[in-house]
Amino acid sequence: MFYSSLSGMGLASAKGQAAVDVDEARADASEAKSEADVLKHDIDRLMMITEALWSFLKKEHGYSDDELAKAVGAIDLRHSGAEKDAQEKCPNCGRMVSEHRRLCLYCGQPIPQSLFEP
């Protein structure tokens, strides 16, 4: 017979368990959404702080966006442990990013991955 495990516990019991499973799934989803909302808030705050600091550096010290992009690229390479020749060109903005990145650091474009890369 199909669903032999359900016939063993009785249909009413199986329905009760399904309702409990649904409630638990809803609670897990709600908790995950709350955590995502907190992270989004933190990211928004950090983005504003970064933008403010960058505006000071540009205005007070004359740094350019290109200099910032070069520094970010160097940090990206250092953090990923990649060699300079292990970079991919973003198909959208043309900047170089570590081949370990799945998204471009600068514009968010997905970076094509080799089928044989982990």
Ligand SMILES: [Zn+2]
């Ligand atoms: Zn890009």
